[in-house]
Amino acid sequence: MSAIQATDLVRRFGEVEAVRGVSLEVAEGEIYGFLGPNGAGKSTIVRILTTLLQPTSGSGAVLGHDVTREPTTVRRLIGVALQEAGLDPKQTGRELLSLQGKLYGLKGKVLGDQVAEVTELVGLTDAIDRRIQTYSGGMKRRLDLASALLHRPRVLFLDEPTTGLDPLSRALIWDRIRELRERFGATIFLTTQYLEEADELADRVAIIDHGLIVRQGTPAALKAEIGADVIDLAVEERESGAARAAITELQASGQLPGGELRGTRDGYTLFVPDGPQNIAVLIRGLDRAGVRFGAVSLSRPTLDDVFLAATGGRMAAAHEDTQAEDGQREPEPEPAGTGRRAS
Amino acid sequence: MSAAAPGIGSTDGRRPTGEPQTLAAPAGLLSDVVAITGRAIRGILREPELFIFALIIPVFFFVVQIGALGKVAEQQLGISDYAAFQLPISILFAAASTSGGNALVLDIAGGYWDKLSLTPAHRSSLVVGNLFGEMFAVLGYSLVLLVFGFLIGVRFDSPVIGPVGLLALTLLFGIGFAAVSIAVALATGSVRATQSTFIIFFPLLFLTPSALPRDLMTGWFEKAVSINPMTYVIEAARSFLFGFDGAVVGKGFLAAALFSALTFGLTALAFRRRVRMG
Numbered sequence: 001m002s003a004i005q006a007t008d009l010v011r012r013f014g015e016v017e018a019v020r021g022v023s024l025e026v027a028e029g030e031i032y033g034f035l036g037p038n039g040a041g042k043s044t045i046v047r048i049l050t051t052l053l054q055p056t057s058g059s060g061a062v063l064g065h066d067v068t069r070e071p072t073t074v075r076r077l078i079g080v081a082l083q084e085a086g087l088d089p090k091q092t093g094r095e096l097l098s099l100q101g102k103l104y105g106l107k108g109k110v111l112g113d114q115v116a117e118v119t120e121l122v123g124l125t126d127a128i129d130r131r132i133q134t135y136s137g138g139m140k141r142r143l144d145l146a147s148a149l150l151h152r153p154r155v156l157f158l159d160e161p162t163t164g165l166d167p168l169s170r171a172l173i174w175d176r177i178r179e180l181r182e183r184f185g186a187t188i189f190l191t192t193q194y195l196e197e198a199d200e201l202a203d204r205v206a207i208i209d210h211g212l213i214v215r216q217g218t219p220a221a222l223k224a225e226i227g228a229d230v231i232d233l234a235v236e237e238r239e240s241g242a243a244r245a246a247i248t249e250l251q252a253s254g255q256l257p258g259g260e261l262r263g264t265r266d267g268y269t270l271f272v273p274d275g276p277q278n279i280a281v282l283i284r285g286l287d288r289a290g291v292r293f294g295a296v297s298l299s300r301p302t303l304d305d306v307f308l309a310a311t312g313g314r315m316a317a318a319h320e321d322t323q324a325e326d327g328q329r330e331p332e333p334e335p336a337g338t339g340r341r342a343s
Numbered sequence: 344m345s346a347a348a349p350g351i352g353s354t355d356g357r358r359p360t361g362e363p364q365t366l367a368a369p370a371g372l373l374s375d376v377v378a379i380t381g382r383a384i385r386g387i388l389r390e391p392e393l394f395i396f397a398l399i400i401p402v403f404f405f406v407v408q409i410g411a412l413g414k415v416a417e418q419q420l421g422i423s424d425y426a427a428f429q430l431p432i433s434i435l436f437a438a439a440s441t442s443g444g445n446a447l448v449l450d451i452a453g454g455y456w457d458k459l460s461l462t463p464a465h466r467s468s469l470v471v472g473n474l475f476g477e478m479f480a481v482l483g484y485s486l487v488l489l490v491f492g493f494l495i496g497v498r499f500d501s502p503v504i505g506p507v508g509l510l511a512l513t514l515l516f517g518i519g520f521a522a523v524s525i526a527v528a529l530a531t532g533s534v535r536a537t538q539s540t541f542i543i544f545f546p547l548l549f550l551t552p553s554a555l556p557r558d559l560m561t562g563w564f565e566k567a568v569s570i571n572p573m574t575y576v577i578e579a580a581r582s583f584l585f586g587f588d589g590a591v592v593g594k595g596f597l598a599a600a601l602f603s604a605l606t607f608g609l610t611a612l613a614f615r616r617r618v619r620m621g
Binding site for chain 1: 364365366367368369370374375378379381382385386389390450453454455456457458459460461462463464619
């Protein structure tokens with residue numbers, strides 16, 4: 001049985017189709033990374049799968065229980081930390097966790113033990129009796145995570161758990177996510193805008209854009225789909241045209257294999273097989289053409305490259321607008337190559 | 344991955360067979376309501392300044408009305424104790440100041456409503472618990488004003504039935520009024536709109552015999568006052584102070600109950616909409 005299953009999910013908000021037929025399946029114990037720019041439909045899908053929102057059509061299930069027909073059963077099985085950690089600032093951390101526990105039917109010693117356990121797990125023991133209004137953003141996220149774990153859920157939905165956090169807090173959340181999987185075998189549905197986060201944590205990744213899943217697979221398989229090494233070439237703006245012409249000429253003459261040439265903020269990215277050999281060909285060719293260029297680097301494809309290929313480069317815009325509620329508004333197409341100039 | 348993985352937080356490494364395998368269990372509606380009410384009362388107690396501000400305007404009107412009209416009312420209109428005549432108005436004014444939807448709309452805007460909605464608790468308990476929290480606030484306001492009235496010499500016709508009856512009537516009206524702002528909070532999710540519900544209290548309160556007895560009124564004003572349910576609530580409240588009249592008290596409770604039934608109906612509609620829309 002799958003931990004999470006979605007079949008042809010569609011959700012419309014008036015005229016806007018935020019989710020346009022999404023199907024996915026997550027195995028028990030898997031960390032499933034769900035990537036996409038703002039407005040792509042990530043949070044809408046999370047809200048449907050966690051029973052907060054009904055789909056316009058299609059179905060979703062958690063551990064075999066339909067999210068629309070058996071919402072209460074699903075709520076007992078899942079833990080959810082939403083993108084905006086909605087916490088009551090007037091309560092202390094302990095009061096919030098106790099209330100949350102009571103609503104899950106925990107009481108007495110079990111409730112006390114669980115509060116102590118999850119508080120320790122997220123490293124908030126010293127602050128748990130302080131009012132939440134005194135917590136930092138990172139502490140609030142950790143408290144939110146703790147509240148999602150109180151009733152020992154089998155499936156955990158984490159909606160952008162590290163967005164807006166400093167690197168230290170982010171690393172701490174990453175450690176906890178790894179620990180949850182390694183110690184307890186939890187199934188984790190992780191939405192994120194940070195590609196390195198998905199690369200670091202997820203067993204499988206899906207990329208959603210404009211309400212549709214456009215790529216799905218293990219990070220390694222997705223990178224392999226790119227089928228090439230990546231050469232990043234820095235050129236000044238005034239040399240940009242000459243560089244493009246020289247590279248196109250090298251490709252046309254067969255000196256460089258034909259591969260995707262993509263404009264970036266600093267110059268160009270060239271996708272070529274056999275990078276170590278072809279980087280030398282590229283440098284010599286540019287030299288011969290009299291093109292002035294800066295740093296040249298060779299790397300393996302990253303999830304960034306997969307994402308950019310899948311979405312046409314909308315990720316940079318997503319990073320700049322981390323607070324927007326996606327899925328609740330019309331997806332706004334960004335010009336291709338916001339992060340890297342389109343070739 | 345292990346298909347037999349235990350729930351998160353479990354340290355025993357085993358999962359019992361069968362479904363479900365988490366610690367979550369049905370708590371029951373009563374337990375849910377008690378938990379949410381406790382949180383609502385805690386929130387009220389943690390902001391005593393709001394409690395004090397909500398009392399300032401009713402006390403101000405009370406004092407000004409007595410100062411401006413007290414002697415005239417007693418000498419020209421035959422009202423034996425104008426402070427007692429005005430005390431129910433102040434108490435009902437304070438009860439309407441609770442704006443029970445404020446806490447709820449802040450939960451909705453801040454995302455805490457979603458967090459609570461993700462639990463298996465009865466969703467109606469999220470609203471009912473808030474209403475009970477508001478009843479606690481109404482009780483608090485009423486007791487403060489009753490003590491204030493006592494200190495300036497207001498006495499009830501019956502020292503036990505009088506205050507208890509007035510408190511019961513005020514709670515019934517207050518919870519109905521709190522339901523209005525809760526309905527607006529659920530329907531709109533807007534902090535501003537929810538805070539504005541206080542405005543509807545003004546026609547309800549001032550198209551009443553708040554300053555004069557009804558038999559001294561004439562024309563359109565008298566007609567408007569006669570169809571306002573608040574008129575009967577106020578007259579019943581005064582009956583506890585000036586001489587118990589069962590018929591008047593009965594009409595007052597009926598008017599408060601009908602008002603509350605109407606506002607609860609609106610709240611139920613708004614609640615269903617909120618749950619359906621997510």
